[in-house]
Amino acid sequence: MATTASTPAPTATAPVPRKARKAQALPGERSLAASPSTWFVWAGMAVFLVFLAGIIVAVVVDSFGRQWFTGWLPAEWASSWYSGAWSRFSLGEVIGVTVGVAFAVVAISVLVGVPASYLLARRNFPGKKAVTALFLLPILMPPITYGIPLATVMYAFGLGRTLVAVVLVNLVPSIPFVILTMTPFIEQINPSIESAARMCGASIRQVFTRVLAPLLIPGILAAGILVLVRTVGMFELTFLVSGPGSDTLVVSIYRAMTSAGGGEARQLISAMSVMYTATMLIILAVALRFVNPTQLVARVKENRED
Template sequence: FLVVALSGLIGVPAAYALARRDFPGKKLVMLLFLLPLLVPPITFGIPLATVLYQTGFAGSMSGVVLANLVPTVPFVILVMIPFIEQIDTKIESAARVFGANTFKLFVHVLLPLLMPGILAALLLVLVRTLAMFELTFLTAGPTSQTLVVALYYAVFAAGVRAVQSIDAMAVIYMVTTLIWLVIALRFVNPTQIVARAKK
């Protein structure tokens, strides 16, 4: 839930800036945001875990959260940009004409219009974070494991493990992920994620 909240707080404003502003190097910035989604997590997970261990963050909940933000923030940005582009800029201009500052514009105008997209993005981030094995495995300590990492340890750790407990964790993991995915799909049509507003 920390990963979900921080991804929303960082990703939504970043998506708005990328959707509404043109600046030199914008395509390069977009490419950098997309890289964690395009390459396998293990590719950047090992160097990232090394940095987190050197700085003292790894082995704790904060390390797990920081590691999982690397792919989830770009994911929120990628999902939110089409939703933002579909909002007519004239609505924002009208709000500013009537005296709305940036904060009021976001809270009273943009937030209600973007709420379906935000909820869908955050729910999909939750599903992705629950399923993320590599980054959590590389950076987690004994007190900060997700269910999928705990399941891995239960299966492959030394000693005898009760088969029933492993089966129970696997069922809980699959059912939890499925429930969140179904909830997410109620808020968004998957084709909206790749749609773009026509100029």
């Protein structure tokens, strides 16, 4: 007689509470429920972005509007405000001065700041911490606090309202900025690379130009980008020593707003503001075309591992 195997009856399992299910979630899973503080942060960021976008859109629309009194949008549209602002305030010359001053400041800051940062990274000397703290002052202090004494010195030497004065005053915060940016970057490079080059007969200049320079290019470009943006947007220092023929774009916008008690048409000022914003975006786009912040961080990590 054949015997049949008995199968065990299924046992009923008790339902798992919701809190227990959350505790049993896999480590890689994310909970869809966010804390109130997270929602508060995201809400604050959204409000900020909405206000920022609203301001930018309002200025752009105002720069194209001829009549705007009765509704949300102008009754008439025209692009003549841009040509009017270009000829009225000589914006071609102003933009040329802005770009020239910015690149001059970047070039001098890199030429002075990179060797100085190398000395701070590789040499120990008495008062090194005090020198580093001294470099922090122009960056931490408001520019107006040391801008007025600088402007007094410039005018005393007859350099006021000249391009030389504009470049010199912008170098005061820019050179320390390059030094403080490049010093940690140089410290990540293994000194044995320099020692090996010197053992092979390379001079100090050859070590710096042929060995260190290729390794420092990402850091130099990153520091140059930050100095470039900072110089183009610098108002206080440039305003104190600039004048006709040496005003940058941001100073020209301020002078247009305050000239003759604000008698200039509002649309002209809006058109200048749009040009200024477009100039900044173009500079950033061109700069980021050659420098990738992600690659910079990866390069620093590789140097640290070496």
